[in-house]
Amino acid sequence: MKKITVSLIAEKAQVSPATVSRVLNHRELVKEPTIRKVEEVMRSLGCQMENTVTVSKETQPLIVLNIPGIENVFYQEIIRGARVSAKAHGCHLLIHESHLNKGNMLDFCNLLRRVDAAGVILLNRISEEALNQIRMIVPLVQCCEYNEHADYPYVSIDDTRAAELATEYLLANGGSKIALINGPGNFKYAKRRQEGFMNALQKAEVMIPKQWIVQLPEVSYEMAYAAVCRLLNSDSRPNAFFTISDVFAAAVIRAAKRFHFHVPKDILVVGFDNIELSSMTTPSITTVNQPKFQMGYTACEMLLELMEDPHGEMKSLLLDTELVIREST
Amino acid sequence: MKKITVSLIAEKAQVSPATVSRVLNHRELVKEPTIRKVEEVMRSLGCQMENTVTVSKETQPLIVLNIPGIENVFYQEIIRGARVSAKAHGCHLLIHESHLNKGNMLDFCNLLRRVDAAGVILLNRISEEALNQIRMIVPLVQCCEYNEHADYPYVSIDDTRAAELATEYLLANGGSKIALINGPGNFKYAKRRQEGFMNALQKAEVMIPKQWIVQLPEVSYEMAYAAVCRLLNSDSRPNAFFTISDVFAAAVIRAAKRFHFHVPKDILVVGFDNIELSSMTTPSITTVNQPKFQMGYTACEMLLELMEDPHGEMKSLLLDTELVIREST
Known part of the structure; x- marks a missing residue:
């Protein structure tokens, strides 16, 4: 950023600093000859006209x-x-x-x-x-x-790759029956992480029932808790969860306790984001760290x-x- | 708010709406006679001049x-x-x-x-x-x-009263040896909650060692965890914690597990705020709900x-x- 100030331009153009500021921000308030004069000075000082930011204004951007x-x-x-x-x-x-x-x-x-x-x-x-x-x-x-x-x-x-690796890690550690707790489908991250999850299952030739892919409309602990309780209360229950948020992973841990399953002995859980919560729960949550x-x-x-x-x-x-x-x- | 628009004033003063707007916001850009004309119209419409907000501007406040x-x-x-x-x-x-x-x-x-x-x-x-x-x-x-x-x-x-009630509740439920995990002392809430805590102890004629009043410089889970571990690792340990944040309460729960104490059997914990975290931990946290x-x-x-x-x-x-x-x- 060039160190050309409004005061300098004003001095050289023989107008007030307020006038220069108006040329930059409220051109409609300034007469044509004045605009031309100020612009000429700015050009002579090496400012690009289409980019008022090259002039360091007195106010902070x-x-x-x-x-x-x-x-x-x-x-x-x-x-x-x-x-x-x-x-x-x-x-x-x-x-x-x-x-x-x-x-x-x-x-x-x-x-x-x-x-x-x-x-x-x-x-x-x-x-x-x-x-x-x-x-x-x-x-x-x-x-x-x-x-x-x-x-x-x-x-x-790279959401797809990150989700694929997390899912592969679950599969490699005995999580053969994996459920996905996903977020709102209009987000890129939800689509991509589901893609990655499916890629890993496909490579390992693992099939899961459709209802094990849960799509929640919000990153809500309450909603996730309810959804996971339903999965754990059914006859064919997952033994691993990949969740696209640590908030969901915390809900899985809580729901597992509600049904007297032990994490990680009975149920494996991997979250996403590595927010502070993931080290606050007991057990703490294995998660994909994002460089936030x-x-x-x-x-x-x-x-x-x-x-x-x-x-x-x-x-x-x-x-x-x-x-x-x-x-x- | 009076429903007098800039357009109406402009029409009556026979100037452009932009001029009215300038009179309101950039008086320095408008000639004196124009200012007087616009202000006269505004007065006649019942606007107070010292308060430009009474004119509903086209832009959102x-x-x-x-x-x-x-x-x-x-x-x-x-x-x-x-x-x-x-x-x-x-x-x-x-x-x-x-x-x-x-x-x-x-x-x-x-x-x-x-x-x-x-x-x-x-x-x-x-x-x-x-x-x-x-x-x-x-x-x-x-x-x-x-x-x-x-x-x-x-x-x-009323932080003092809220803290007093929470402490009284702990005392009434067997928490005779209570520690306080407090936040940064420059905050009003930290001072007041400590006041309330001390009031309750005094009324119940309960004495505690000085080091059971812990003042942390930040609302940090990590710091609280370390401080509570030290308290639980000493020979005379508290059997109850009043913490001025649910984040600290979560740290107490985690530290208690680290030393194989059972919450609430061995150690009682009351937090403050009722943030979502307080229902995510196991056990979930008894807390003072603030009407956030x-x-x-x-x-x-x-x-x-x-x-x-x-x-x-x-x-x-x-x-x-x-x-x-x-x-x-």
């Missing part, structure tokens, strides 16, 4: 991070990572919570304009059309969830680059996961 | 909610409550995370101006001076934590009233808590 739901603790570390990066670059970070969809996209775009946002980090998978709409206002980076059909940068993990902090941090770093150079090339990135073995397997 | 740390899941329900209220009134809600202090107060005030915030909900206890600074910019309401010496409205709970959603909702409703009438009277409010009895006692 603002980054908006959108999360689908505050109740999912998975997002905490991602937010922390983004905050560390934003702070290091002197940017404000504000968090907006919304399941972005057609119904509220206009609201969100209005908000971005209203607060004069400099960039957006999106943790929702949204349509290409909506991404285009947002990109008209500010640079954006997708984090965790992303639209693979749209040409916008993202940082995420790094994803948030990297997403913000990528965004900052785009804010500096909106037309620069930006490669997307898949970060590594790892299986953390604890007491539940 | 923005409320900023500050939390000290995103990692404390206790805030989730508070945010949800505030969001429901804000949404119902057509306001945007953005979350800002910061331990507000002298060092970053200027940053925060700049942010509020930068995004043209209409009001603030504060979950930090901050100095009267800082509250005054913020109030110069926007109306504010304190939630959970508050400065009792400053004359600003708050919604919270209601606090967030009420704080936002109070703020909306202040945004409409910044000089109106506003009473503070303490909401009720209740003891939720589960398996850990």
Whole structure:
């Protein structure tokens, strides 16, 4: 980012700093000759006109991070990572919570304009059309969830591969009758993890009844508990669970106790995310660690680059996961 | 809120709506005669000039909610409550995370101006001076934590009384040797809950060793686990724990298992907050339920009233808590 201040431009253009600021942000309020004069000075100083961010304004840039739901603790570390990066670059970070969809996209775009946002980090998978709409206002980076059909940068993990490895680990440790407790199907991660789960079963030539693939509409402990109780109360019960969230894994452990099954002796459990909860339960939960902090941090770093150079090339990135073995397997 | 729109004022003053908007928000950009003309029309329509909020703007007002740390899941329900209220009134809600202090107060005030915030909900206890600074910019309401010496409205709970009742319950159920696992001392809740704990002991004429009052610098599961392990590993060990967070209670349960003590047979545990975790552990945690959603909702409703009438009277409010009895006692 070039260290050209509004004051410097104002001085050289012989106008007030407020006028320069208006040229940058409220061009409609400034007369044409003044705009031309200010723009000339900025060009002579080497600022690109289409990119007002190259001028370091007196105000700190603002980054908006959108999360689908505050109740999912998975997002905490991602937010922390983004905050560390934003702070290091002197940017404000504000968090907006919304399941972005057609119904509220206009609201969100209005908000971005209203607060004069400099960039957006999106943790929702949204349509290409909506991404285009947002990109008209500010640079954006997708984090965790992303639209693979749209040409916008993202940082995420290889969900399919991670789920496949976790399932293979269960199969190798005696979990021959595996159930999948999955989350809302409109999320990329739910689809991919189910794919990975099925891949591993297919390779091992293991068949499971259809009802052992449970799709829950929310990452809700209560719902998972009820669903797992039903599975454990049936005549043909699973002896292993792969769950796409540690919250679900905690529900499996609780449900197993309710039916006097021992974890891991009778039932193996593998979760996903490695949130703090996974080491709080007894037994503690074997889980797939996601690099949450790094994803948030990297997403913000990528965004900052785009804010500096909106037309620069930006490669997307898949970060590594790892299986953390604890007491539940 | 009077239903007088910018368009109506513009029509009557024979200026563009953009000019009216500028008079309201960027007075410095408008010529004096135009300001006078617009203000005259507004007065004739019954708008108070010192309070631009009485004019319903085309843009949605923005409320900023500050939390000290995103990692404390206790805030989730508070945010949800505030969001429901804000949404119902057509306001945007953005979350800002910061331990507000002298060092970053200027940053925060700049942010509020930068995004043209209409009001603030504060979950930090901050100095009267800082509250005054913020109030110069926007109306504010304190939630959970508050400065009792400053004359600003708050919604919270009676921490002292809640802690006293919880401790009395432990004493009545055989917990004669009670330890307190407390949080960071700069929080009002930590001071008050310790007060309540001591009150109950005093009334029952129970004495405890000094080292059974543990003050941790963070609401951290890891730290609590280590501290409780030390207590349980000593010759004179407590047979009951009152913890000011369910996260600490979960750590007590885990530490008790580590030393082969049975909860609740050998050790009683009462937590605080009633976060989801308290029903996820085995045994589940007896805890003081805080009306988290209601606090967030009420704080936002109070703020909306202040945004409409910044000089109106506003009473503070303490909401009720209740003891939720589960398996850990």
